[in-house]
Amino acid sequence: MANTALGAALRHWRDRVPPQAAGLPAGARRRAAGLRREELAQLAGISADYVVRLEQGRATSPSAQVVEALARALRLTRDERTHLFRLAGLVPPGPGTVPRHITPGVHRMLDRLAGTPVAVFDAAWNQLLANPLYTALMGDWHGNDRNAAWRNFLTPNTRVRDTPESRDALQAALVADLRRTAGSYPDDAGLRSLIADLRRLSPRFAELWRSGAVGRHDAARKTIDHPDVGPLTLDCDVLEAPGSDLRLMVYTAEPGSDEADRLALLGVIGTQSLAERG
Known part of the structure; x- marks a missing residue:
């Protein structure tokens, strides 16, 4: 089943992050309001094709490591990160695990x-x-x-x-x-x-x-x-x-x-x- 809610959230958060905030050149001509898919992929350490499949709902079970990397690249707040884990069908990390959220x-x-x-x-x-x-x-x-x-x-x-x-x-x-x-x-x-x-x-x-x-x-x-x-x-x-x-x-x-x-x-x-x- 396509996970359209996850894809919509990723697109919304990606549009919110200016490339300069991620240490990337703005470029003279950009159609994307925020990060391009390729830039998000680079920052998260995953393939651009996988980002496309996530946003289109064709990849429905990202790992906790991928979700954590996306949360960092998208500069999510703690509550947004928790929401991303739940959209991906994962339990957010508990208090007995090493914190990896970057505020x-x-x-x-x-x-x-x-x-x-x-x-x-x-x-x-x-x-x-x-x-x-x-x-x-x-x-x-x-x-x-x-x-x-x-x-x-x-x-x-x-x-x-x-x-x-x-x-x-x-x-x-x-x-x-x-x-x-x-x-x-x-x-x-x-x-x-x-x-x-x-x-x-x-x-x-x-x-x-x-x-x-x-x-x-x-x-x-x-x-x-x-x-x-x-x-x-x-x-x-x-x-x-x-x-x-x-x-x-x-x-x-x-x-x-x-x-x-x-x-x-x-x-x-x-x-x-x-x-x-x-």
């Missing part, structure tokens, strides 16, 4: 920090959203590598210049933070699976997990060897969005420094690259 306020914050690399992570360290400058700085991650703990234990970022001491400290902080999250969200199957896989695949993670430490990953100073603009030594601060348990990872350079100049150059290169992809 409109957090979206607006990222809009205003276009010149600063910022990414949004959930409490399990899954990257939910990143502005173009963050992606230009750190790279575009896919699959399991979108989880910061997975990357740090199983597929290290070759752009980040680590010392043994800094790497050990970061890994210990991530494990302690994940343990705290596991205690707060006992019903999250994805979190349980992540921890089980890391314990099985990474002896270092398993060793740290057995230590029983509980804590949080807050801040660090990192040197990133970027292939286009060279090394950048930046402050990395992790901020928590009140009431949502989302973490905002923010990279900043000292004003007037060489790093600030190279970060500004990277902003130009990243913007050009985004325009070419769009």
Whole structure:
């Protein structure tokens, strides 16, 4: 049976989001009032054909992951996100699961920090959203590598210049933070699976997990060897969005420094690259 209510809601919400708010070029000639289907697909990480089928009611059973990604791309409020889950025939995530809803306020914050690399992570360290400058700085991650703990234990970022001491400290902080999250969200199957896989695949993670430490990953100073603009030594601060348990990872350079100049150059290169992809 065609799910026309779901399709109508998606079209309405898509028309409401200006392309500039999603970091996309407006273009000289646009027939769409808001996002094009292709742009929504790009932001949600799904195919444009699937968006068409959803809007036409020919795809009737999207997964919870797809619905969550669409809610983020469409910048839905909490109530609208709940409604989208129900239109898709799904039960909205309960209080025992890691919150993954990005509030409109957090979206607006990222809009205003276009010149600063910022990414949004959930409490399990899954990257939910990143502005173009963050992606230009750190790279575009896919699959399991979108989880910061997975990357740090199983597929290290070759752009980040680590010392043994800094790497050990970061890994210990991530494990302690994940343990705290596991205690707060006992019903999250994805979190349980992540921890089980890391314990099985990474002896270092398993060793740290057995230590029983509980804590949080807050801040660090990192040197990133970027292939286009060279090394950048930046402050990395992790901020928590009140009431949502989302973490905002923010990279900043000292004003007037060489790093600030190279970060500004990277902003130009990243913007050009985004325009070419769009």
